[in-house]
Amino acid sequence: MLGLGDRSWPLVATCTRGLEEVLADELRALGASAVAVGRGMVSFSGGRDTVIDANLKLRSAMRVLVSLVRGQVGDRGGLYDLAASVPWEEALSEHQTFSVEVAGRARAFRDASFAARVVKDAVVDRLRRVHGARPDVDRDAPDIRLHLHLSDGASSLAVDSSGEPLSQRGYRPRGGPAPLNESLAAGILLLAGYDGTQPLIDPMCGTGTFAVEAALIATRTPPSLLREFAFERWPGHDRERHQETIRRLAHVRRDAPAPIVARDRDERAVQATRRNLKAAGMDRWAEVGPGDVRELELPWGEGGMVVMNPPYGKRVGDVKKLGGLYRKIGDALKQRAPGATAWILVGDRELAKQIGLKPARRIPLFNGPIECRLLCFELYEGARD
Ligand SMILES: C[S@@+](CC[C@H](N)C(=O)[O-])C[C@H]1O[C@@H](n2cnc3c(N)ncnc32)[C@H](O)[C@@H]1O
Known part of the structure; x- marks a missing residue:
């Protein structure tokens, strides 16, 4: 699943509120399809190359998320079943750590940390069943970041392909002063x-x-040539090809x-x-x-x-x-x-x-x-x- 394969995925790029139209223009210029503006985000679709391109080239985005599953969740059981339906064993080994971040709002889940716990339980239970062991949660530097977007309509669960926010271009020391993102x-x-x-x-x-x-x-230099991304740790990531892409982009100037x-x-x-x-x-x-x-x-x-x-x-x-x-x-x-x-x-x-x-x-x-x-x-x- 996280190897992305050759299929097209529903994708989301997040941004500061007010920059949605600028981000949508950037995505259209990248050749992304089904570009649609939301609040603090733009949805689009594309395959593995689109995910890589978006991470390397988008200037105004904060994260690129790959949507894994979407459905209506009216209570704890519904959210648990939705999260448990994802084949996590293809994405996470028992040695990797993960975190669950929650955005949006739904009447059934006034407490975001409760919703995060339900997703975490579903992931852990499924992996324990399949692998006989469970991955750990790490809120600060997880290997895999999951994003739950709650809504009274359809809620969705996505995995973050970026890792650190894309505002961290990789040239400034981490944690250094950055008054303007x-x-x-x-x-x-x-x-x-x-x-x-x-x-x-x-x-x-x-x-x-x-x-x-x-x-x-x-x-015309892509802003994120100097940094690493979460997708580099996903199964099936082609390191050679990625390095080749970076070398090629560094020349298009x-x-x-x-x-x-x-x-x-x-x-x-x-x-x-x-x-x-x-x-x-x-x-x-x-x-x-x-x-x-x-x-x-x-x-x-x-x-x-x-x-x-x-x-x-x-x-x-x-x-x-x-x-x-x-x-x-x-x-x-x-x-x-x-x-x-x-x-x-x-x-x-x-x-x-x-x-x-x-x-x-x-x-x-x-x-x-x-x-x-x-x-x-x-x-x-x-x-x-
Ligand atoms: C909020 S900071 C700018 C942050 C900057 N955009 C960045 O990304 O790092 C404001 C800056 O204005 C400078 N400043 C204050 N008064 C100034 C003046 N009269 N002339 C020039 N610079 C001044 C300060 O030294 C400070 O570096």
């Missing part, structure tokens, strides 16, 4: 229509997430056609951005240096794209303190970015107002649990009210 940063760039042909500056680059993702897009510039007023952020660009193999394509957003300069003169994620301020007092910075950002955009389009991710309404410019677009997006707005400003030559 990579899949969200890439999704914002794609939402903004960035394709690498327009010059781009992030004047508050932090650890350089926008710069790295922009360079990956501009050079082009030079970045336009400048990518990153600035931050904090020298440590400048260093972090340089380090991350180098680790991602993208340092050739971005120019990084110190700079204050209040003295923003477009090195190419006019036009192009400005993208940034200024500090939000987590405490009430911070919002007051940061108001001045947001006003200055607005002034700098008005006076120093003629003809550019600016995209600013803001996590606080009051701060957003301080920018003092009327957004052409206001797109809701979630940065983890924080409901944000991606604001788009079209800037004109000279000052405008």
Whole structure:
């Protein structure tokens, strides 16, 4: 089963809410079929190669799941039987560990951890019957991650082909600081229509997430060539072929056609951005240096794209303190970015107002649990009210 074989499977790619359409476009560009947008996810279908391609190439997705079984479950017995109907012995040996994550909601299972336990029992009982031994549950680093999606209609059980979320591209040390998740940063760039042909500056680059993702897009480099995936541990995985695919993809590149510039007023952020660009193999394509957003300069003169994620301020007092910075950002955009389009991710309404410019677009997006707005400003030559 998990060897995937040659058949087509129902698949699901998950994403931050607000990026569903961008992800659907990415999937269509990959040639996936039956692409349908849901809430925080896009369903599609495809075989083994589609699963591998989706993991290596999707920029805005968080995980790629393979749906194993789907059915209506009104109570514990129904969920147990649904989970027990999957031939787990083809997927899991008694030496492997697994976990069950639960998403969605159903009236019969108000307690998600109860639903997870029912699935776990069904998997363990079936394997004990077939193998005479049981696999262990490991919540932190399991070999196989199962996803139960509960719904009052049909609930489904899927296996995660990605492992660590796809936002972990493999260039940043695990657990290192990543104020902006990579899949969200890439999704914002794609939402903004960035394709690498327009010059781009992030004047508050932090650890350089926008710069790295922009360079990956501009050079047409798949974002996840440097990492491992859960499907590499599945039975029937062809290691040789996978390595060959990675070698081939690493060659399908082009030079970045336009400048990518990153600035931050904090020298440590400048260093972090340089380090991350180098680790991602993208340092050739971005120019990084110190700079204050209040003295923003477009090195190419006019036009192009400005993208940034200024500090939000987590405490009430911070919002007051940061108001001045947001006003200055607005002034700098008005006076120093003629003809550019600016995209600013803001996590606080009051701060957003301080920018003092009327957004052409206001797109809701979630940065983890924080409901944000991606604001788009079209800037004109000279000052405008
Ligand atoms: C929320 S972080 C950006 C995170 C970044 N997008 C990333 O992925 O790492 C905000 C950044 O703005 C920088 N910053 C604050 N005030 C600034 C100013 N006046 N000019 C330039 N950068 C500034 C901070 O040093 C910090 O690195």
